[in-house]
Amino acid sequence: MAAKKKPVTGGVDTHKDFHHAAAVDQAGRLLGDQQFAADAAGYRLLLAWLGTFGPVVKVGVEGTGSYGAGLARYLAEQHIEVVEVDRPDRKTRRRKGKSDPIDAIAAAQATVSGRASGAPKARTGPVEAIRAMQVARRGAVKARTAALNQLDGLIISAPEQLRAQLRKLSGAKLLAACMNLPVDEKHLSHPVHATSTALRALAARIHNLTAEIDQVDKCLRPVVAKAAPRVSALFGVGPEVASRLLATAGDNPDRLRSEAALAHLCGVAPLPVSSGRKDRHRLNRGGDRSANCALYTVVLSRLRHDPRTRAYMDRRTKDGLSKKEIIRCLKRYVVREVHTALLADFAVLNA
Numbered sequence: 001m002a003a004k005k006k007p008v009t010g011g012v013d014t015h016k017d018f019h020h021a022a023a024v025d026q027a028g029r030l031l032g033d034q035q036f037a038a039d040a041a042g043y044r045l046l047l048a049w050l051g052t053f054g055p056v057v058k059v060g061v062e063g064t065g066s067y068g069a070g071l072a073r074y075l076a077e078q079h080i081e082v083v084e085v086d087r088p089d090r091k092t093r094r095r096k097g098k099s100d101p102i103d104a105i106a107a108a109q110a111t112v113s114g115r116a117s118g119a120p121k122a123r124t125g126p127v128e129a130i131r132a133m134q135v136a137r138r139g140a141v142k143a144r145t146a147a148l149n150q151l152d153g154l155i156i157s158a159p160e161q162l163r164a165q166l167r168k169l170s171g172a173k174l175l176a177a178c179m180n181l182p183v184d185e186k187h188l189s190h191p192v193h194a195t196s197t198a199l200r201a202l203a204a205r206i207h208n209l210t211a212e213i214d215q216v217d218k219c220l221r222p223v224v225a226k227a228a229p230r231v232s233a234l235f236g237v238g239p240e241v242a243s244r245l246l247a248t249a250g251d252n253p254d255r256l257r258s259e260a261a262l263a264h265l266c267g268v269a270p271l272p273v274s275s276g277r278k279d280r281h282r283l284n285r286g287g288d289r290s291a292n293c294a295l296y297t298v299v300l301s302r303l304r305h306d307p308r309t310r311a312y313m314d315r316r317t318k319d320g321l322s323k324k325e326i327i328r329c330l331k332r333y334v335v336r337e338v339h340t341a342l343l344a345d346f347a348v349l350n351a
Contacts, residue, residue, distance in 0.1 A: 005054035011085065011108025012046070012061045013100050014038070014068035021046050022104035023053045028112050033101045038067065043074040060085040060111030062103065064120035072120050083111045084120040121250030125349075126227040130220065131247040137216040137240075138290075144209040151178065151202045159192045162199070178203035227349070230341035236301035237338075241294045245338055248291035253346050259339040266291040268331040283328070295331040295338075302330070 006025055013020045015038065022033040031053045036042040050056045058081035064072040075082050085107040110116040122128075151174075155166050162181075169177055181196040188194050221239045224246065225232055232242045248265060249256065256262045263269035267287020302309035309330065316326045 007057045008050055008054040009057050009108055009112040010046075010050045010059035011104045011106065011111055012059060012068065012071060013103035013107060014061060014063045014066075014071065015100075016067055018042070019046065019068070019071060020100035020104045021050065022101065022108045023050050024105070024108040024112055025054075026057075026112060028109045030105055033104055035100070038070070040070075040074070043071050046071070047075065047078060047080065056080055058083055058111060060107040060116050061120070062087055062107055069123060073123060076122070076124075082120055083116050084118040085110055085116040119252065119255035121255075122252040123250065125251035126223055127246045127249070127251040130223055130227065130243045133216055133220050133223075134243050134247050137213060137220070140209050140212045140216070144206055144213065147202050147206045147209065151199065151206065154195065154199055154202065158195045158199070162192060162195055166199075175203045175206060179207065228342070228345045230344050231338060234298070234334075234337055234341060235306055236298040241297050244290050244294040245342075248288045249342050253339075253342040256339065256342075259336045262339045262342075263332055263335045266295060266331075266335060268292060268295060268328065268335055270328070292331070295334050296327070298334050299327050299330045302334075 008023050008025065008031065011022045011024070017038055018035050019038050019042065020033065020035045023031040025031060034049055036046040036049070047056065050059070059075055060083045061068040061072050061075070062085050063069075064082065064084045072082050087103065107116070155163060158166070166174060166177055178199045181200045183197050183200060184193045185197075188197060217239065220243055224239045224242050228242055228246055231237060231245060232239065237245075249262070253262075256265065260269060264284070265287055267284050267289065269284055269287075271282050271284050273282045299309075303313060312330070313323075313326055316329065317323075321329075
């Protein structure tokens with residue numbers, strides 16, 4: 001009678017064109033490693049190869065939000081537990097070196113030992129659609145900001161006749177004036193005509209990018225409202241803020257075991273730095289900075305329009321806290337509301 005095969009844990013170092021996989025037993029001993037193509041056929045071969053060593057318990061994957069996203073989705077479809085693995089820190093790499101097999105083995109051993117235990121985002125529902133649209137919106141906003149800065153700088157240094165015409169205008173009036181500037185292609189070697197051409201091009205770019213942002217917002221609103229009505233209904237949370245928070249949580253916010261986990265993910269959980277008789281915490285500069293910015297937007301809105309938040313600000317100011325410290329406290333309170341609303345929306349979607 002053949003001996004029963006023992007459980008196997010996999011680890012994968014992901015890349016754009018290929019993935020390197022390693023298999024270890026439950027004691028962390030290496031069973032083998034091999035490279036596979038980063039496509040649908042490669043995913044099937046990778047899982048089949050792991051299965052030759054025994055029943056696959058779980059697989060640790062680096063970069064589940066980038067190069068490993070496709071593999072993580074395939075493994076989840078095959079009902080294999082996927083664990084998100086961070087790349088080894090610099091100290092470990094200095095000691096053990098860096099190669100694809102080394103990273104794959106480290107991922108497998110971190111998974112089997114429990115050092116890596118985070119569940120990756122599902123990326124199979126409406127939140128993934130929201131994240132994709134957010135990528136387009138964020139790029140357009142960044143490009144528009146750059147164009148606005150270029151327009152402003154060009155006006156400041158423009159020849160006097162243009163500068164005098166445009167310096168007192170702002171907003172839509174400034175864009176309209178720049179878009180209506182005459183262009184004389186026969187005299188582009190003259191600074192006045194060249195600057196007019198450049199200003200007109202920048203104004204047209206800003207106009208087109210604004211239209212692009214408006215179109216993405218129009219598409220986002222109904223998707224966000226349907227996916228997370230409770231999050232969207234929170235005070236100070238509009239469609240843009242809600243979409244950022246949803247993209248951070250993913251399609252499976254139940255992977256965030258507590259509000260503290262969401263706070264750490266958003267970078268609003270203070271980190272302990274106590275030593276000896278000193279008991280203190282420092283600012284957390286990690287986490288998803290886009291979600292952190294979204295929480296900051298909510299706090300600013302509440303400080304302007306919510307009497308309870310303003311009363312909290314006054315009370316804590318009398319306690320000796322600075323405005324920055326109070327805003328950090330308020331962001332932590334907002335996370336508590338967001339976590340409760342996220343779980344409620346998730347429960348409704350999966351009912």
